[in-house]
Each structure stands twice: as structure tokens, then as C-alpha cells.
Amino acid sequence: DIQMTQSPSSLSASVGDRVTFTCRASHNINNHLNWYQQRPGKAPKLLIYDTSNLQSGVPSRFSGSGIGTDFTLAISSVVPEDFATYYCQQTYSMPGNTFGQGTKLVI
Amino acid sequence: EVQLVESGGGLVQPGGSLRLSCAASGFTLSNYDMQWVRQTTGKGLKGLEWVSAIGTDGDTYYPASVKGRFTMSREDDGRSLYLQMNSLRAGDTAVYFCARVGRYGAYDYWGQGTLVTVSS
Numbered sequence: 001d002i003q004m005t006q007s008p009s010s011l012s013a014s015v016g017d018r019v020t021f022t023c024r025a026s027h028n029i030n031n032h033l034n035w036y037q038q039r040p041g042k043a044p045k046l047l048i049y050d051t052s053n054l055q056s057g058v059p060s061r062f063s064g065s066g067i068g069t070d071f072t073l074a075i076s077s078v079v080p081e082d083f084a085t086y087y088c089q090q091t092y093s094m095p096g097n098t099f100g101q102g103t104k105l106v107i
Numbered sequence: 108e109v110q111l112v113e114s115g116g117g118l119v120q121p122g123g124s125l126r127l128s129c130a131a132s133g134f135t136l137s138n139y140d141m142q143w144v145r146q147t148t149g150k151g152l153k154g155l156e157w158v159s160a161i162g163t164d165g166d167t168y169y170p171a172s173v174k175g176r177f178t179m180s181r182e183d184d185g186r187s188l189y190l191q192m193n194s195l196r197a198g199d200t201a202v203y204f205c206a207r208v209g210r211y212g213a214y215d216y217w218g219q220g221t222l223v224t225v226s227s
């Protein structure tokens with residue numbers, strides 16, 4: 001199985017900050033990396049697919065980059081509704097995709 | 108509008124069975140790959156794990172952790188998915204989501220989830 005490691009597990013920020021989340025794959029996954037946002041009590045929501053493609057309806061302050069084994073999600077200027085948990089997911093091996101353990105963005 | 112609505116969760120004893128349902132609207136199920144994904148409960152970061160998949164051709168797939176115990180199926184009317192879970196264990200306790208597989212394998216739509224608790 002391909003293991004996904006996210007760091008850090010928790011990230012502190014203030015409204016207006018630029019923040020970045022890191023995700024590392026145990027094997028080369030090319031660009032088959034997705035990012036999700038999850039608020040408490042809700043299902044995850046797709047933000048970015050295939051490393052850098054913004055899902056329809058997602059604000060442009062979110063962006064993704066990377067290739068191979070190292071990937072980044074960035075929020076250019078945090079707003080209050082962005083405080084949530086963020087997960088990366090590799091879909092290089094399907095259906096056996098795997099998720100990272102998540103990074104919680106806290107105030 | 109695409110919607111997925113799960114039902115069927117609840118409390119079950121170890122070794123018991125449960126059948127989850129996922130009602131789909133706004134698209135035809137048989138035109139998309141679909142998966143069941145579970146998320147462990149409790150405090151702290153909660154892991155996400157796929158537990159079953161069905162392709163447009165009807166072929167099904169399972170990870171080793173549930174193979175032989177879980178069975179995924181799809182109604183011919185293209186509106187309902189099911190997950191039959193047998194020989195349940197405490198480690199199967201989680202919120203179960205059905206999810207549509209969109210472009211590049213990403214889950215573009217999720218249901219709200221249904222909680223399964225395996226406990227005596």
C-alpha cells in the first residue's frame with residue numbers, strides 16, 4: 001500500500017495568514033493527489049484534484065502543487081470558515097486509494 | 108442536484124450484521140464508480156479508509172481488512188447502493204460514507220454518513 005504522511009498534524013494561524021499544508025507519499029504517485037476539507041460533523045469536501053485542479057465552486061485562495069512524492073496545499077489568505085481539517089488522498093492506485101491522517105487548522 | 112443519502116447505521120453486537128443503504132439522486136449510479144469509505148470516531152484526527160468499490164461494469168473490490176465480510180451491491184434501477192456487513196468487529200466502528208468517484212479518482216460527492224457502532 002502507498003502510505004500518505006501529512007505534516008504537521010495541527011497548524012495555528014490567524015485570519016489573513018497564508019498557510020501551507022504538506023503531504024508526502026511513500027512512493028511516486030505522479031500527480032494523482034487530491035485535497036479535501038472537513039468541518040466537524042460534516043463529510044469531507046473535495047477542494048483540489050490531480051494536484052492542482054480547483055474543484056468547481058472552491059474559492060481561488062486555495063491552490064495545490066507538487067509532483068512525485070511531495071505535495072502542498074496553500075491558502076493564500078485564511079478566512080474564518082477555513083478553520084477545519086484537511087486531508088490528502090492518493091488515487092495513483094485505485095480502487096485502493098489512501099488518505100493522509102489529516103492536518104487540523106486552528107485559530 | 109447530486110445527492111447521496113446513507114441510512115442503516117446503528118448499534119450492533121460483535122459478530123452481528125448490518126446493511127447500509129445509499130440513495131442517489133441527480134445522476135445515474137451505474138455511470139460512475141462508487142465507493143464506501145469509513146472514518147473512525149473518537150477524539151483527535153480521524154482516519155479515512157475505503158472499504159468497498161464498485162465499477163461501472165459492476166465489478167466489486169475490497170481491502171483485506173473487510174474482504175469476505177463486506178459485500179457491496181447496486182440496484183438495477185441505478186438509484187441505490189448497499190453495503191452488507193457481516194461478522195462485525197469493534198474495529199469496524201466508524202461513520203460510513205458513500206462517495207461518487209469523479210475525475211481522476213477524486214470523490215466529488217459524499218453522503219452525510221451513517222454511524223455504525225459495534226459493541227456488546
